[in-house]
Amino acid sequence: MKKLINEVDDVITDALKGIEASDENVRVDHQNRVILRATPKEKGKVALVSGGGSGHEPLHGGFVGLGMLDAACAGQMFTSPTPDQMQAATTAVDAGAGVLHIVKNYTGDVMNFEMAAEIAADEGVKVATVVVADDVAVQDSLYTAGRRGVGLTVLLEKIVGAAAEEGRDLDAVVAVANKVNEGGRSMGMALTSCTVPAAGKPTFDLPEDEMEIGIGIHGEPGRHREKIGSARDIAKQLVDPILHDLDYAGSDVIVMVNGMGATPLIELYLMYGEVKALLDEAGVTIARNLVGNYITSLDMAGCSVTLLKADEEILGLWDAPVKTAGLRWGL
Amino acid sequence: MKKLINEVDDVITDALKGIEASDENVRVDHQNRVILRATPKEKGKVALVSGGGSGHEPLHGGFVGLGMLDAACAGQMFTSPTPDQMQAATTAVDAGAGVLHIVKNYTGDVMNFEMAAEIAADEGVKVATVVVADDVAVQDSLYTAGRRGVGLTVLLEKIVGAAAEEGRDLDAVVAVANKVNEGGRSMGMALTSCTVPAAGKPTFDLPEDEMEIGIGIHGEPGRHREKIGSARDIAKQLVDPILHDLDYAGSDVIVMVNGMGATPLIELYLMYGEVKALLDEAGVTIARNLVGNYITSLDMAGCSVTLLKADEEILGLWDAPVKTAGLRWGL
Amino acid sequence: MTDNVSFKQLVAWLHEFGTLVNQNKSYLTELDSAIGDADHGANMARGMTSVLNLVDADGADGVGTLFKKAGMTLVSSVGGASGPLYGTFFMKFGTSTGAADQLTPEQLAAALRAGLDGVLARGKAELGDKTMVDAMVPAVEAMEKAFGEGESLAAGTAAAAEAARQGREATIEMLARKGRASYLGERSVGHQDPGATSTAYLFEALAASVDKA
Amino acid sequence: MTDNVSFKQLVAWLHEFGTLVNQNKSYLTELDSAIGDADHGANMARGMTSVLNLVDADGADGVGTLFKKAGMTLVSSVGGASGPLYGTFFMKFGTSTGAADQLTPEQLAAALRAGLDGVLARGKAELGDKTMVDAMVPAVEAMEKAFGEGESLAAGTAAAAEAARQGREATIEMLARKGRASYLGERSVGHQDPGATSTAYLFEALAASVDKA
Ligand SMILES: Nc1ncnc2c1ncn2[C@@H]1O[C@H](COP(=O)(O)OP(=O)(O)O)[C@@H](O)[C@H]1O
Ligand SMILES: Nc1ncnc2c1ncn2[C@@H]1O[C@H](COP(=O)(O)OP(=O)(O)O)[C@@H](O)[C@H]1O
Ligand SMILES: [Mg+2]
Ligand SMILES: [Mg+2]
Ligand SMILES: [Mg+2]
């Protein structure tokens, strides 16, 4: 295992020190492993709390700051944080207008945030929850855990963050969150597995000429495995299921081509070109885009594509100023 | 070789399409492989041209835009661009106040830019050149090719870009460039080799428990190889030679902890914490920092540290607005 | 020797479970690598280490307090899916026993049933979904059946352990419908569920502990 | 058969050099992997392919025009260190020959000397710096000596090729002071310089071409 770390058990503690020292937008509650805005939001605005397993950086800690999150809970590597952490974050950021929990749809995350919301409600904090579930690689069904929350989380945190910053009330902020959730879909693939530090070796073996299609963001194997294709072919395998799942034709969209952590930017740009060509063909108009590493899976090589329907409201919120380590404009 | 590409020979052509489609700050002259500002600079200001081999993204194309470069020439993978490309870029961006060539110190880059400057001078364009040479891994000597230009290039392009944007004249812009060059030093290390697409296999083999210290940004082997140490130990091996080479004690500095392309952000944050601890100890004050992948070596895992002395002038130029795909604030 | 479970035996149960989890940490993580995210071993080891630190310092509590603390510690130290599930299991167990300082076989079975109900309510998994539930349900049922037929404490816990092991084996052929393994669809078939595996250790540890004075 | 070098032989030289470079593309890149950046093979192949496309379409030019075009094509298609160096070499060669349509041995040697001087002026490397110069200098000197002693064209070019090969071998033990290999310091010792290797092909190609009608 080749990693820039000290002790395996200290990775998250050490990284939080580096985040606190480097990111002027945040301060860190090391006891609870919560990343908070350095300057709290004004009273009377809805606060946003997210969090999840570590290993997806910049998500979520890198999105704490003006215009996005108020707090992010850092779990163990790829493991949901605990209710205590979420509770500490929720209490710390509540500015009297309630708190929205942004939860990626994983059994662990959902259950832990549920318990935190129960405690917070007992303490008189108004808590609402949005569960992001955008991964079309997973068949949706009432009888299963449902779709994973992946790339859309980044776009949702930006857009809903802007709505909260504007001063909309909790119901209105939830409505925006639901709208994003309904209009967004993602699909990902991996060229290599990642290595969880505590495991010390790759989560799965992938032969030199094969790739996994339909992966999530936790180094889990995908839906199926096949011979590596061209970027053009891979783009098609990511875009087609998305377009098949939701009708984007004629819509304006925000597109993200996201790297899984170990993919060079030049390849992501190349993929963006292929994705754009496919969307052009399908009559989908790209209004905004993100290309880079925004929601990662440690040192996995690969990428994901996220599409989000973007009407004027969504675009307005997207363009609103944001000042975080991971996304910044207008400030 | 596992890469998101189509044909090996088309990587750069394809990536330039993606860059043009995704980055609103630029347009691309595909014929000459030059990335230019979408909106040219006002007449009467000094223009900045840089460029180099591809594979270091976001450098240089991702730094074209308001407050940084006017044009970037994309060479073949890890291969300096040709004088024609540089000449086309220079002519395109000259706004009447002269053009500064920002050249990383490699024999090929220096010779090609030299030839381009000769042609431009023949055509009546005032051209000045700054050669960035900050890599302390390389012994400096009159009899050798000298030090490589590495991480400092990013900081220099930002700072000198701000000086040009302010409307300083060519001599003044060159003076700022020289000041940055004199006050900046870098040192890098690799956990893995990168794979150049045309070569199809890693440039060097590195056993599972070893690392290279003193690497550049072209997948070239480093000064020496040793057993992988802790992040703390690696930080020391990068910071010590820098502090030994130039006295930073008592100075304010801008620090960059840069990933080589395949290193997850969580590790870079962790490294930043270690670097900061060492600088604190040495009495060096961090005024600003960058943590992320800014000057990369394809899919190499590893990192580099850059220090730059930062007085009020430098900090003022650093804080000035910038709007590029790779660096953005104030706008 | 009475056929009740003493406080000491219940503490021994937690210790034995912690030991089994720690000994099999890499194995649990390996199982989770195949169909999950390679952390179940680390999660359970982290949780049980926290629990045991607390248990050792806490010998004076009654059964209810002990297990409620253990459950809360798991919830606040594990995270993931297993934290809330095992945490709820122990908390409900402790609520069921109340301030007792030993348990009759019937009280033990009732407490385990309460824990199981907590897991089902929290996780909403059903039998056959390829989760820890597939080991836990048969284990509790086997014990209830054994005590109902007048079997000894040792026999009832041994039957539970055996049923948990069989339940664990049965997950191999199941198609996952809950937890991370569900994302794999058909590819989840042929792999043993990590959570069912740790649950089998839980009942194995119980059987081993009541066997001791 | 006269002892002059015909236009056709010079075109054949470029073809032969292109062939050698293409055949040894991976080998040149491998050498460059050890002490450089793994692109010398790709660089030279790309450059010579561009040159040969142009040469074929251009049979009507004189020697000077041919080589100036070849040089300019290398400069504008290769980049890196080898582009300006080989480009300058051919441009200066073409300037030296002028509009001739064949070269005497003395003219050939003078043109090669002019090319070499161009490389030295552009790259500022000295003998022993572990670069292409270490193959080029002995090659040109050997040819000058041979023709000075009245040797035939074939003998002079063969002597140059042999000297280039020896110069290439000598780079193995050198410590690099120019180019990317210089960054390696002591670690550059023991590796053959890629540019010296392609230069050896250049002179080997020349000897082979004048051997043909
Ligand atoms: N809804 C659920 N109900 C019961 N058990 C579940 C459920 N979801 C997951 N599990 C159990 O949790 C185990 C995984 O635990 P762990 O790896 O620690 O958490 P995570 O899945 O969050 O990484 C699975 O093997 C499964 O037995
Ligand atoms: N200053 C110099 N003078 C002469 N030859 C040089 C000089 N620098 C480098 N070379 C030659 O160039 C070769 C490398 O060429 P190439 O790999 O194509 O370019 P780059 O080094 O830019 O990647 C070296 O092996 C060496 O022979
Ligand atoms: Mg997990
Ligand atoms: Mg090169
Ligand atoms: Mg798991």
Ligand SMILES: [Mg+2]
């Ligand atoms: Mg090279």
